[in-house]
Amino acid sequence: MNNKIPTLQILKYMGNKRALLPWLITNIEPYLKEGKSIVDLFSGTASVGYALKPKYKIIANDIQEYSSIISEALLKFNYSIKDNDFDNNLNENYLSHLTLLEDVFCLYLKKENKLLKADPDLYFNFSNTAPLFGRTVTNKKLSQFYHLDFLNRKRQNPKSLPYILFSLYYSHTFYSLRQCIEIDSLRYAIDQIKSKVKRSVYLSCLLFAINKSVSSTGHFAEHLNANSVSGKSRIMQYRKVSVYDNFLKKLNDFRGMCINNAYKNEVYNLDYKELIFKLKSENRLDEVGLFYIDPPYTSTQYSRFYHIPETLVKYDYPIITKHRLREGLSQGRYREERYQSTFSQLRKAKDSFHEMFRVLSENTNATLALSYSDNSIIKPIDDLIEIAKQYYTVSIVKNGYSHSAQGSRFSSNGKGAKPIHEHIIICRN
Numbered sequence: 242m243n244n245k246i247p248t249l250q251i252l253k254y255m256g257n258k259r260a261l262l263p264w265l266i267t268n269i270e271p272y273l274k275e276g277k278s279i280v281d282l283f284s285g286t287a288s289v290g291y292a293l294k295p296k297y298k299i300i301a302n303d304i305q306e307y308s309s310i311i312s313e314a315l316l317k318f319n320y321s322i323k324d325n326d327f328d329n330n331l332n333e334n335y336l337s338h339l340t341l342l343e344d345v346f347c348l349y350l351k352k353e354n355k356l357l358k359a360d361p362d363l364y365f366n367f368s369n370t371a372p373l374f375g376r377t378v379t380n381k382k383l384s385q386f387y388h389l390d391f392l393n394r395k396r397q398n399p400k401s402l403p404y405i406l407f408s409l410y411y412s413h414t415f416y417s418l419r420q421c422i423e424i425d426s427l428r429y430a431i432d433q434i435k436s437k438v439k440r441s442v443y444l445s446c447l448l449f450a451i452n453k454s455v456s457s458t459g460h461f462a463e464h465l466n467a468n469s470v471s472g473k474s475r476i477m478q479y480r481k482v483s484v485y486d487n488f489l490k491k492l493n494d495f496r497g498m499c500i501n502n503a504y505k506n507e508v509y510n511l512d513y514k515e516l517i518f519k520l521k522s523e524n525r526l527d528e529v530g531l532f533y534i535d536p537p538y539t540s541t542q543y544s545r546f547y548h549i550p551e552t553l554v555k556y557d558y559p560i561i562t563k564h565r566l567r568e569g570l571s572q573g574r575y576r577e578e579r580y581q582s583t584f585s586q587l588r589k590a591k592d593s594f595h596e597m598f599r600v601l602s603e604n605t606n607a608t609l610a611l612s613y614s615d616n617s618i619i620k621p622i623d624d625l626i627e628i629a630k631q632y633y634t635v636s637i638v639k640n641g642y643s644h645s646a647q648g649s650r651f652s653s654n655g656k657g658a659k660p661i662h663e664h665i666i667i668c669r670n
C-alpha cells in the first residue's frame with residue numbers, strides 16, 4: 242500500500258475508521274491476497290473499502306440504505322467529474338423545481354429571509370409557529386400539503402411533483418425552510434439522472450450538504466433547541482448555511498478523486514448474514530480473502546442517529562413516531578420501523594457475536610479482521626476475545642486512539658477525550 246491513503250468523507254459518522262486507516266491498513270494488509278475480494282461487512286461510510294480500492298476488489302455491505310449509496314459512489318464510480326458537470330446535468334431541473342417550491346412557500350420564505358438577519362426572538366416566534374408537519378396549519382394555500390390525504394398520496398407515489406418531503410417534515414426543526422426547498426429541489430434534479438452510479442455520486446454530495454447544514458451537534462438524532470441565547474444564535478448560524486454551496490463543494494471533491502480499479506466492486510444493502518448466505522448460495526465464498534468486520538460498538542442505534550440520511554435516500558414520506566410522553570411527534574421526528582441492531586443491545590450483543598462467528602466459521606475459511614474498542618458495549622474486551630477463541634485462532638493488534646464519537650464518548654469535564662484503545666481481532670481458521 243503506498244503512503245497516501247485515499248479518503249473522501251461524506252458523513253460525519255460515528256465509529257468511522259478514516260483517522261485510523263494508516264494503522265488499520267498496515268495491520269490487515271498481511272492478510273489481504275491480491276486477486277481475492279475483501280468483504281466490508283458493515284461498511285458505513287465506506288472509508289475502509291475506498292482506501293483499499295486501488296488494489297483490491299471490494300464487496301461492501303450495510304443494513305442502512307444511505308450507506309449503500311455512499312459505497313456505490315466511492316467504490317463503483319471510476320470516472321471523473323467535469324468542470325461544468327452541475328450546469329450540464331442538474332442545474333435546469335434544480336432551478337425549475339426551486340421556482341416551483343419558492344412559489345408554494347413564497348410568503349414564509351420572505352419572512353424567514355428577513356428574520357434570520359433580525360433579532361433572535363422575532364425569528365424564533367416565526368419559526369416556532371410556521372407551517373410544519375405535526376402542527377396545525379391554518380394558511381389556506383398551504384394547509385392542503387399537511388393533510389393526511391396528501392401525505393398518503395405521496396406515500397403511494399413519492400416521485401410525483403412537487404418533491405416536498407423535507408419542506409413539510411423538517412423545516413424549522415433540523416433545517417430552515419430555504420435549506421429544505423434546496424434539498425427537495427436537488428433531490429428532484431438527481432432523480433432525473435439515468436445512471437445509477439452517477440445518481441449515487443450526487444446523492445452522496447447531498448448527504449454531505451445535509452450534514453453540513455443541519456441544526457444539531459453533527460448527527461441527526463435530535464435538533465438543537467432554542468432555549469438559551471447562545472443556543473439561539475448557534476441555530477441561526479446553522480440555518481443560514483447554504484445546502485447548494487455545500488453540494489457543489491463535495492461535487493468538486495469528486496472531481497479529483499477518480500480512482501479506477503480493475504475490478505467490479507459490489508455493493509449490498511442487507512443484514513450481514515443475508516450477504517453471507519447469498520455469497521454461499523452463489524458458490525462465491527471462496528473468492529473472499531478477508532472479511533473486514535466493523536459492527537456497531539455502542540448502544541446508539543445508527544438508524545436513530547442517521548434517520549434523516551435514510552429518509553433522504555428513500556424519499557418515502559415515512560410515518561413519524563409519536564412522542565413517548567406527550568401528545569405529538571417525537572422530538573427527533575424518527576421514522577417508524579427503524580432497524581434495531583442487536584450489536585447495540587446490551588443484553589444481545591454477546592449472543593450476536595457468537596452467532597456471527599458461528600455463521601462465518603461454518604461457511605468460510607477466510608480470515609476475519611474485526612475492529613472493536615475497549616470502550617464498547619462488551620466490556621472488558623477480553624470477553625469478546627474469548628468468544629472469538631471458541632471459533633477461531635485469534636491474534637490481537639492494539640492501538641491508542643480516540644475516534645469520532647458524536648459527543649457521547651468525549652468527557653464533558655473539559656479534560657478532553659479519554660484515550661480509547663482500538664483493537665483489531667484477527668481470526669483465522
Ligand SMILES: C[S@@+](CC[C@H](N)C(=O)[O-])C[C@H]1O[C@@H](n2cnc3c(N)ncnc32)[C@H](O)[C@@H]1O
Pocket residue numbers: 254255256257258259282283284285286287288289302303304305308511512513514535536537538543582583584
Ligand atoms: C461502526 S459502523 C461502520 C463504520 C465504517 N467502517 C466506516 O468507516 O464508516 C457500523 C455499521 O454497521 C451497520 N450495521 C448494524 N447492524 C448491521 C447488520 N445486522 N448488518 C449489516 N450492517 C449492520 C450500521 O448501519 C453501521 O453503518
